[in-house]
Every structure is written in structure tokens, then in C-alpha cells.
Amino acid sequence: MLLMLRSFCLLTVLAVSSYVTCSPLSAQTPISIEMDARELPRKLLTAELSIPIKSSKKPQDIALWYPKWVPGSHGPGGPIENVAGLTFSDQDNNPLKWSRSPGEVFRVIVKTTPQTTAIRANIRYITNQPSTNSYGHDTFGSRMVGVISPNTVLLYPETADADKALITTTLKLPKDWKAATAIPQSAHDEATSTYKYDAVSLRNFVDSPIMCGLHYRRYDFELSDEQTKVSPHSLHVFSESPTAVDLHESIVEPLKKMIVQTAKLTGSQPFDRFDILLAATDLLPANGLEHSRSTLNVLSPRDLSSMGSLKGWSRLLIPHEYLHTWCGKYRQPAEMATHNFQTPQGTDLLWVYEGLTQYLGEVIEARSGFMNQNEFRDRVGVELRNAAHQQNRQWRPLVDTAAASHILRAGSDTWPKLRGSQDYYMEGMLFWLEADAIIRSKTNNKKSLDDFCHKFFAAPEPTATLQYSPPKPYTRKEIVSTLNEIVKYDWDGLIKRRVENVRTGYDPQVADLLGYEFAAKAERPNIPRNTFRFPAGIDHLDTLGMTLYGDGTVMDVKLGSPADQVKFSQGTKIVAVNDHIWNASVLDEAIANSDVNPLINLLIEDGEKLKLVQIHYDGGPKYLSLVRNDDKEDLLEKILAPR
Numbered sequence: 001m002l003l004m005l006r007s008f009c010l011l012t013v014l015a016v017s018s019y020v021t022c023s024p025l026s027a028q029t030p031i032s033i034e035m036d037a038r039e040l041p042r043k044l045l046t047a048e049l050s051i052p053i054k055s056s057k058k059p060q061d062i063a064l065w066y067p068k069w070v071p072g073s074h075g076p077g078g079p080i081e082n083v084a085g086l087t088f089s090d091q092d093n094n095p096l097k098w099s100r101s102p103g104e105v106f107r108v109i110v111k112t113t114p115q116t117t118a119i120r121a122n123i124r125y126i127t128n129q130p131s132t133n134s135y136g137h138d139t140f141g142s143r144m145v146g147v148i149s150p151n152t153v154l155l156y157p158e159t160a161d162a163d164k165a166l167i168t169t170t171l172k173l174p175k176d177w178k179a180a181t182a183i184p185q186s187a188h189d190e191a192t193s194t195y196k197y198d199a200v201s202l203r204n205f206v207d208s209p210i211m212c213g214l215h216y217r218r219y220d221f222e223l224s225d226e227q228t229k230v231s232p233h234s235l236h237v238f239s240e241s242p243t244a245v246d247l248h249e250s251i252v253e254p255l256k257k258m259i260v261q262t263a264k265l266t267g268s269q270p271f272d273r274f275d276i277l278l279a280a281t282d283l284l285p286a287n288g289l290e291h292s293r294s295t296l297n298v299l300s301p302r303d304l305s306s307m308g309s310l311k312g313w314s315r316l317l318i319p320h321e322y323l324h325t326w327c328g329k330y331r332q333p334a335e336m337a338t339h340n341f342q343t344p345q346g347t348d349l350l351w352v353y354e355g356l357t358q359y360l361g362e363v364i365e366a367r368s369g370f371m372n373q374n375e376f377r378d379r380v381g382v383e384l385r386n387a388a389h390q391q392n393r394q395w396r397p398l399v400d401t402a403a404a405s406h407i408l409r410a411g412s413d414t415w416p417k418l419r420g421s422q423d424y425y426m427e428g429m430l431f432w433l434e435a436d437a438i439i440r441s442k443t444n445n446k447k448s449l450d451d452f453c454h455k456f457f458a459a460p461e462p463t464a465t466l467q468y469s470p471p472k473p474y475t476r477k478e479i480v481s482t483l484n485e486i487v488k489y490d491w492d493g494l495i496k497r498r499v500e501n502v503r504t505g506y507d508p509q510v511a512d513l514l515g516y517e518f519a520a521k522a523e524r525p526n527i528p529r530n531t532f533r534f535p536a537g538i539d540h541l542d543t544l545g546m547t548l549y550g551d552g553t554v555m556d557v558k559l560g561s562p563a564d565q566v567k568f569s570q571g572t573k574i575v576a577v578n579d580h581i582w583n584a585s586v587l588d589e590a591i592a593n594s595d596v597n598p599l600i601n602l603l604i605e606d607g608e609k610l611k612l613v614q615i616h617y618d619g620g621p622k623y624l625s626l627v628r629n630d631d632k633e634d635l636l637e638k639i640l641a642p643r
């Protein structure tokens with residue numbers, strides 16, 4: 001997710017400093033890095049970089065950057081705060097002075113001498129303390145399993161083009177540990193647990209996490225058949241448990257189907273081979289990130305013990321990160337397509353990058369057997385309802401949650417729906433579900449979003465010298481024109497309505513198009529609580545406009561609702577309902593009888609005092625639900641059918 005055609009000399013050098021040498025990198029010799037991961041169990045990683053520079057008759061001030069906008073993070077979240085040791089010397093180990101660039105902590109200036117031909121940088125990095133914005137691209141160590149994100153120990157010249165500058169890597173691991181990464185390996189010395197890797201571009205290096213550990217199993221998949229060409233894939237599993245690396249057949253088979261179904265969906269593969277890195281561990285936090293020739297996935301071994309234990313976020317992780325190889329890595333929003341890791345990115349089109357990936361990831365989850373069709377229907381019902389209750393869309397359009405992505409990642413504990421979060425994921429998913437439904441209903445199911453994917457993701461074949469298709473930027477205009485090539489429709493108007501305009505209500509046209517109705521019903525739908533993003537707590541959002549904890553404490557209030565009118569807020573505690581001591585069922589009963597008894601008396605704790613309030617509500621029990629309309633064709637069934 002990153003490459004943009006901007007002159008960084010103009011944008012960055014002039015803006016930050018006018019005296020820094022502009023082309024210090026020697027064009028011929030690659031940067032080299034020696035990573036020492038032997039202390040990963042102590043949560044330390046060290047690295048020595050050698051950065052060749054053009055010699056000069058005069059001392060130079062060389063600007064180096066620590067990766068700031070790391071691909072996949074959608075923000076300036078490079079974890080530079082964890083660098084806990086940084087020294088510089090020249091090629092002969094003579095110390096060089098350095099200083100931080102004023103106002104830009106990711107940029108350092110190293111003072112060289114006329115004799116300097118290479119800058120050696122020694123970096124010590126403290127692992128396992130990710131920030132909200134660095135989770136997927138941080139480095140983690142433990143006594144048995146590790147994840148190294150190369151960006152955490154990288155410094156590169158300000159003038160370097162991430163696609164042209166090369167880097168060679170050596171990696172030392174704890175005794176008997178193994179490693180897997182998409183960087184092509186040139187040597188492995190088992191006796192010293194040392195790996196050497198071929199020279200790759202800086203982009204490739206940053207884009208290739210290294211998973212390592214004591215217990216390791218590799219699964220190789222050759223899945224081509226007469227209809228579908230599939231590049232070789234390998235699944236690399238690491239764990240603290242020698243048995244957890246042997247994945248249950250009920251997990252491996254859907255993973256193989258995921259690869260084949262995605263190949264059928266996208267029509268081409270922008271890589272020569274692919275590595276799925278999977279840590280089955282409780283020693284590292286669950287997380288994941290997309291890459292061009294690999295994916296990083298960390299899950300608990302309990303989740304991976306059988307298909308029945310794999311649910312929700314954990315089940316979605318691998319398909320989601322895998323789909324990003326097409327949507328986000330190969331096809332990138334133009335404003336995110338930068339040529340280095342310091343140029344700020346425009347993230348408006350994350351509703352495509354993440355929203356389309358979310359949709360396709362869940363569709364592939366269903367087509368490959370990870371989830372059944374009923375579970376997918378439940379997911380759609382949950383997300384339609386979440387969108388209907390969203391409160392920040394009244395003041396900011398969906399596109400603003402994308403533009404402001406990196407400040408919204410953590411969500412909000414107080415008034416969460418008012419501030420919103422990274423809503424472009426799920427409302428973006430609903431946009432693409434609606435687009436699929438529109439294409440299908442306008443073409444009598446002859447065309448679908450699969451046709452859009454074939455066009456949009458069409459990739460040239462990788463060559464012997466190019467292992468993956470270079471990122472191909474896109475704009476909003478291309479999204480509209482490609483959709484129009486599939487079927488003529490007012491796509492521009494739909495994007496404005498769903499993505500770019502503020503709104504008060506929610507238009508559930510998508511449900512109607514799919515052959516369903518999305519409306520308030522008296523009965524709660526029977527959706528399992530462990531469905532991904534099922535609302536937490538006791539849920540009265542469709543009636544009184546609030547959710548509660550089990551003890552009667554208010555969790556969240558919806559603006560304009562009866563609970564809002566009596567000024568409830570987070571932490572208000574209901575002690576009694578209509579003269580009955582609080583429990584969840586007495587409030588249910590009061591709502592059920594509200595058509596004959598529209599004044600609900602509530603005794604609440606108000607600080608040190610008790611207070612009586614009356615809520616006026618006469619609507620009876622209500623719950624926004626997705627219900628099948630038998631008069632219409634069920635398009636969801638068609639969308640989810642394996643190809």
C-alpha cells in the first residue's frame with residue numbers, strides 16, 4: 001500500500017533542511033544488514049547496517065530515515081520509540097557524529113568525513129512493545145517463536161528509491177531455530193543457525209517479515225488444475241508446541257481451497273510463488289499483515305486446533321491478509337503509492353483497499369468452507385445493523401474515517417459511535433456487497449463482482465527476474481470506469497451517497513437487492529454471540545437507544561434516543577425498573593409492555609444519590625433484522641457458491 005510519484009527532494013529536503021546532500025547513496029553497491037536475533041527470547045534484536053555512500057572531498061551531512069509510513073499500517077507509525085541503541089561509524093569503525101532532525105524524529109543526520117565510503121549503523125531494538133499503529137509491522141520475540149519486521153532495524157538514505165536501492169541480509173538465530181520469509185534464501189548454516197538472503201529492493205525487504213522459531217513445519221501446495229493456474233504456495237507454521245505445527249486437516253483443506261477460490265475470483269496471480277507465515281502461539285499477540293509475496297498471521301494454537309474452534313476475527317485473518325496481495329499490494333490507491341517510507345500518504349481510498357478486501361475475504365471464507373452461508377448472512381445482518389446505528393456518519397462521511405485512518409485505529413471507549421473508528425472496513429464491505437448485488441440484479445446474474453475483480457486485478461505474469469508484479473496505482477476514477485465496463489450504472493452517485501456524503505439514516509437498498517428485507521422485527525434474530533462484531537452487552541439500541549452491562553450499568557447511548565432524552569451516559573447505573581430490582585429480564589418486560597404502559601420508571605444511581613427517571617417509550621420490542629424475502633431470488637446464495 002504505498003508508492004507515490006513525488007519528488008522527495010522538493011517535498012522533504014527543502015522543507016526540513018536546505019544543506020543536506022541530496023544523492024549520497026552509491027548506486028552500485030547494495031546496503032547490507034546483519035541481523036542478530038539470538039536475543040529474541042530476551043526481547044532484543046540488534047542489527048548492523050552498512051550503507052555505501054559516494055565519497056566527497058568535503059565532509060557531508062547525510063540524511064537517513066527510519067521507516068515512518070510502513071506499508072500496511074496506513075499511517076506514520078514506524079515504531080522508532082523502541083530503538084534503544086544507535087551508533088554510527090565509517091567503514092573503518094571510526095565513530096561518526098549524528099543528530100536528530102529538528103521536528104522530525106524519524107530523520108537523522110550523520111556527519112561523514114572525506115574518507116567515508118560507507119556508514120555503519122548499529123541498531124538495538126526492544127521488541128514486544130507495539131503501538132496501536134505498529135502492531136502488524138513490529139518485531140516480537142519469545143523463548144520459542146519470533147516475528148522480525150525488517151523495518152524495525154532499518155535506516156536508509158533519504159534519496160533512496162525503495163524500488164531501486166538494494167539490500168542484502170544475514171540473519172543469526174538462537175540455536176536450532178528455523179526461519180521462513182519471502183526473501184529468497186542463498187545459504188543456511190544449520191550449525192550456527194545462520195541464514196543468508198539474496199539482494200532485494202528496499203521495498204521487498206520491508207515487505208518481507210521473517211518468522212522464526214524452534215518448532216517448524218512447512219507445507220507445500222501445488223494446486224493447479226486444467227481450469228485454474230495456481231502459483232506454488234507454501235504454508236510455514238511455527239509454534240512453541242512441537243505438535244501444534246501439525247495443523248488439523250480441517251484447517252489445511254480450506255486453506256488450499258482458499259488459494260484456489262481466490263485464483264478463480266481474481267483471474268491472475270501477481271507473484272511467482274507465495275508464502276503463508278503462520279505462528280500458532282500464545283507467546284506473541286495475535287496479529288497479521290499483508291505483503292506482496294507472503295502474509296503474516298499470528299493466532300493462538302487453541303483457535304487452530306480444529307475448524308470448529310476457528311471463529312470470528314481469527315478465522316477471517318488469513319483470507320483477509322491473503323486477499324490484500326491483490327487489493328492493497330498489487331493494486332494500490334495512487335495517493336498511497338509512494339517510492340519511499342517517509343512521504344506522507346493520502347488514505348482516502350481505504351474504503352476500497354480495506355473495504356473491498358474485507359468483502360472479498362469474507363466471500364472467500366465462505367467459498368472455501370471456512371464459514372457456512374448462514375454464518376455469512378449473520379455477518380451481513382450484524383454489519384447492516386452496526387451501520388444503521390453509526391453516529392459519526394452524521395458529521396463525517398465514511399471517506400473521512402479513511403482519510404483520518406491512523407488517528408482512529410484504537411477506537412473510543414467513551415461515546416464510541418459518536419467518534420467512530422476505522423468504519424471504512426465494514427461500511428466499505430457493505431458498499432462492495434451492494435455493488436455485487438447491483439451488477440447481478442442488472443445482468444440477471446450473468447455478471448458479478450467477480451468480473452470486476454478479473455478486470456481490476458489483471459496482472460502480468462512474473463518473470464525470472466521479477467518475482468512479483470510491481471504495484472499498479474488506481475484512482476477513484478478508475479474504480480468508476482471499471483465498474484461501468486461491467487455494467488452501466490450511476491456508480492459515481494452511489495459512491496457519493498454511501499462514501500462521500502454525510503447521512504442521518506441508513507439506506508438498506510442492499511438487503512432488497514439481495515432478496516432480503518432489513519427492518520425492525522419484534523423477535524430478536526437468532527445470531528450467535530460469537531459472530532464477528534456482534535454488539536457487546538445487553539442490547540436495546542433499537543428501542544431505548546442504549547446498551548448495558550449485566551449489572552445495569554449503561555455501556556453506550558445513542559443520540560436522539562429515549563435514553564438520550566433522559567440524559568443517560570456511560571456509567572449511569574439502573575438499580576430498579578418499574579419497582580423491581582434490576583435484572584435484564586425486568587427491562588425486557590417493561591419494553592414488551594410499553595404499548596400499554598409507555599412510561600418506564602427507572603431508579604438510577606446518580607453519583608452518591610438515587611434518582612427516579614421516567615423514559616417515555618411506546619414502541620414495544622424491536623430489533624433491526626435481515627430477513628429473507630421469499631418472493632425474490634436469494635443472491636447471497638449465488639455470491640457464496642464456490643467457483
Ligand SMILES: [Zn+2]
Pocket residue numbers: 320324354357
Ligand atoms: Zn486489511
